[in-house]
Amino acid sequence: MNVAGVDVGGTNIEVGLVGEDHYVLERAKGGTPREGPQAVLDTIVDLVRSLGTEPAAVGVGIPGVVHAGEILTVPNLPNWDGPIDLGAALEKGLGVPVAFGNDANVGLLGEWLAGAATGSRTALGLWMGTGIGGALILDGRPFDGARGAAGEIGHVVVRAGGALCSCGRRGCVEAYAGRRSMERAVSTMVAAGRRTALYDIRDEEAKKGLTSKVWARALAEHDPLACELFTTAIETIGVGVGSAINVLDVERVVVGGGLAEKLGQDLADRVAAAAQPWMLTPHPDLSFVAAALGDDSGVVGAASLGRALLIGEPGGPEARISR
Amino acid sequence: MNVAGVDVGGTNIEVGLVGEDHYVLERAKGGTPREGPQAVLDTIVDLVRSLGTEPAAVGVGIPGVVHAGEILTVPNLPNWDGPIDLGAALEKGLGVPVAFGNDANVGLLGEWLAGAATGSRTALGLWMGTGIGGALILDGRPFDGARGAAGEIGHVVVRAGGALCSCGRRGCVEAYAGRRSMERAVSTMVAAGRRTALYDIRDEEAKKGLTSKVWARALAEHDPLACELFTTAIETIGVGVGSAINVLDVERVVVGGGLAEKLGQDLADRVAAAAQPWMLTPHPDLSFVAAALGDDSGVVGAASLGRALLIGEPGGPEARISR
Numbered sequence: 001m002n003v004a005g006v007d008v009g010g011t012n013i014e015v016g017l018v019g020e021d022h023y024v025l026e027r028a029k030g031g032t033p034r035e036g037p038q039a040v041l042d043t044i045v046d047l048v049r050s051l052g053t054e055p056a057a058v059g060v061g062i063p064g065v066v067h068a069g070e071i072l073t074v075p076n077l078p079n080w081d082g083p084i085d086l087g088a089a090l091e092k093g094l095g096v097p098v099a100f101g102n103d104a105n106v107g108l109l110g111e112w113l114a115g116a117a118t119g120s121r122t123a124l125g126l127w128m129g130t131g132i133g134g135a136l137i138l139d140g141r142p143f144d145g146a147r148g149a150a151g152e153i154g155h156v157v158v159r160a161g162g163a164l165c166s167c168g169r170r171g172c173v174e175a176y177a178g179r180r181s182m183e184r185a186v187s188t189m190v191a192a193g194r195r196t197a198l199y200d201i202r203d204e205e206a207k208k209g210l211t212s213k214v215w216a217r218a219l220a221e222h223d224p225l226a227c228e229l230f231t232t233a234i235e236t237i238g239v240g241v242g243s244a245i246n247v248l249d250v251e252r253v254v255v256g257g258g259l260a261e262k263l264g265q266d267l268a269d270r271v272a273a274a275a276q277p278w279m280l281t282p283h284p285d286l287s288f289v290a291a292a293l294g295d296d297s298g299v300v301g302a303a304s305l306g307r308a309l310l311i312g313e314p315g316g317p318e319a320r321i322s323r
Numbered sequence: 324m325n326v327a328g329v330d331v332g333g334t335n336i337e338v339g340l341v342g343e344d345h346y347v348l349e350r351a352k353g354g355t356p357r358e359g360p361q362a363v364l365d366t367i368v369d370l371v372r373s374l375g376t377e378p379a380a381v382g383v384g385i386p387g388v389v390h391a392g393e394i395l396t397v398p399n400l401p402n403w404d405g406p407i408d409l410g411a412a413l414e415k416g417l418g419v420p421v422a423f424g425n426d427a428n429v430g431l432l433g434e435w436l437a438g439a440a441t442g443s444r445t446a447l448g449l450w451m452g453t454g455i456g457g458a459l460i461l462d463g464r465p466f467d468g469a470r471g472a473a474g475e476i477g478h479v480v481v482r483a484g485g486a487l488c489s490c491g492r493r494g495c496v497e498a499y500a501g502r503r504s505m506e507r508a509v510s511t512m513v514a515a516g517r518r519t520a521l522y523d524i525r526d527e528e529a530k531k532g533l534t535s536k537v538w539a540r541a542l543a544e545h546d547p548l549a550c551e552l553f554t555t556a557i558e559t560i561g562v563g564v565g566s567a568i569n570v571l572d573v574e575r576v577v578v579g580g581g582l583a584e585k586l587g588q589d590l591a592d593r594v595a596a597a598a599q600p601w602m603l604t605p606h607p608d609l610s611f612v613a614a615a616l617g618d619d620s621g622v623v624g625a626a627s628l629g630r631a632l633l634i635g636e637p638g639g640p641e642a643r644i645s646r
Binding site for chain 1: 388396444445457459461462464466467468469470471472473474475476478479480481482483490492558559562565566567569570571572573574600601603604605606607
């Protein structure tokens with residue numbers, strides 16, 4: 001039975017038709033509309049309908065707080081104000097059951113079912129992109145907290161009172177290691193007279209901003225400013241991940257997101273080296289692994305939430321995934 | 324059926340005979356021997372035998388890494404070198420089944436079964452004493468990580484590169500908020516010319532060091548140095564607990580340990596106020612509550628591990644506790 005997985009990101013909406021073995025059989029992709037939930041809803045319906053096969057269910061990963069299948073808040077998409085029952089509207093539009101999950105959580109779920117976290121009973125997902133996202137598998141099942149808000153490794157505070165974060169607090173991991181923050185730091189340092197190849201690379205690559213690809217090229221070319229900021233980013237992530245490991249004692253850390261797609265296992269190795277000094281009693285087999293499914297992790301994880309609706313076990317959608 | 328709970332602390336070993344309703348029926352107490360595991364074993368056997376009733380099983384909380392009932396390391400007791408099968412030796416000495424757990428974990432387990440965490444599916448225990456300990460209840464069951472080392476909220480790093488911690492790292496919560504660290508800070512500041520009533524209070528109370536009682540009196544008397552260091556301690560704990568909540572999204576924080584026994588709910592309220600600014604999406608019903616069982620929390624939690632052996636469900640002792 002094939003199910004559609006939908007990964008709603010800040011830039012794109014990715015849709016995949018996913019088989020029972022978690023392979024993605026077909027794909028569709030569109031830009032994320034900025035006009036709010038109705039436009040996002042219409043785009044999801046269009047993309048799912050564009051697949052050659054009609055899915056038996058749909059699962060959607062969304063950048064917001066989702067708990068027990070219910071969307072609570074969507075702070076990271078523009079004009080998402082006022083409540084809308086996206087689930088009921090999507091089920092009506094598509095004629096099949098629809099489940100929801102947080103984007104970071106479904107990403108790790110995909111990696112756990114079919115990628116870099118398979119076989120782990122306890123894992124931390126670290127997503128390095130515009131922001132720093134996170135997700136957890138604990139004791140052999142996805143964990144999203146008392147109310148769907150768990151996993152925010154980007155908002156572990158490693159230098160209280162330090163750099164300003166997009167969340168308004170000072171000293172979070174994301175304030176040093178999120179691409180949004182890093183781009184702001186580049187701008188400040190260039191205004192102060194520092195030189196960098198980052199902007200030239202951005203223009204050569206015909207990008208609007210400092211994307212993961214732009215960073216990866218600048219690092220490969222040993223641009224001093226890029227290397228310096230990236231080192232700070234990794235060191236900061238190391239402190240936050242080390243702290244999280246002291247609290248959670250995970251056996252695997254999956255490093256994903258845009259930067260991981262460009263830098264691969266080398267990025268996971270750098271995060272491991274940076275976290276190591278901060279860990280109190282790490283699991284003897286603790287490993288840091290780059291995400292294996294790339295863009296597909298969210299699609300595969302989201303699809304599994306949809307599939308869980310069909311299996312019809314009790315509990316929230318995520319509780320229904322058993323291994 | 325009555326079971327004995329044993330709480331092995333750095334200073335004392337507390338033993339209680341615990342009934343099925345988690346009430347402590349009898350108590351015994353002795354100093355923790357400093358000669359190593361054999362002496363600790365002998366003291367436990369003597370204390371349990373000194374109870375008027377023979378227990379049907381024994382549970383022991385120990386300041387070390389314990390996983391699936393197995394003692395892995397005991398870094399916090401002196402002369403604990405070389406492996407010893409404490410479980411087999413105790414079972415032989417007492418003639419009943421014996422289970423083990425980490426001291427912080429059994430403390431929260433006690434509070435969860437019969438104290439300040441009852442009714443919570445997801446809770447963080449914060450133990451403020453010589454060090455800063457922690458423990459977790461996640462998704463309705465005790466969580467100790469992939470290898471028994473979870474819950475170390477005292478070693479969440481809040482000021483990377485900051486104050487030296489007893490673990491050798493710099494900037495951990497415990498480096499600012501553990502009583503050992505605070506006593507060292509007092510000594511440094513007095514050597515630098517600051518005045519404080521802390522030492523006079525210590526002498527009046529006939530204590531060897533700055534105990535929780537000494538701190539509580541100095542705070543009640545508004546000693547400026549004590550208030551200043553305590554404010555820093557609470558602020559630092561607030562950052563660490565806020566970060567942990569961002570990762571775990573718990574619905575309850577139980578504040579226990581020596582300081583909580585002296586300061587009660589006022590301490591829990593101060594921790595809540597200090598954590599609040601650092602939380603991203605706190606659970607709407609998040610509450611901070613002082614531990615309710617006092618010294619008994621460890622005894623009650625440890626006893627429940629022993630009781631679980633009698634019930635004989637599959638899985639590790641902690642997995643056997645269901646609510």
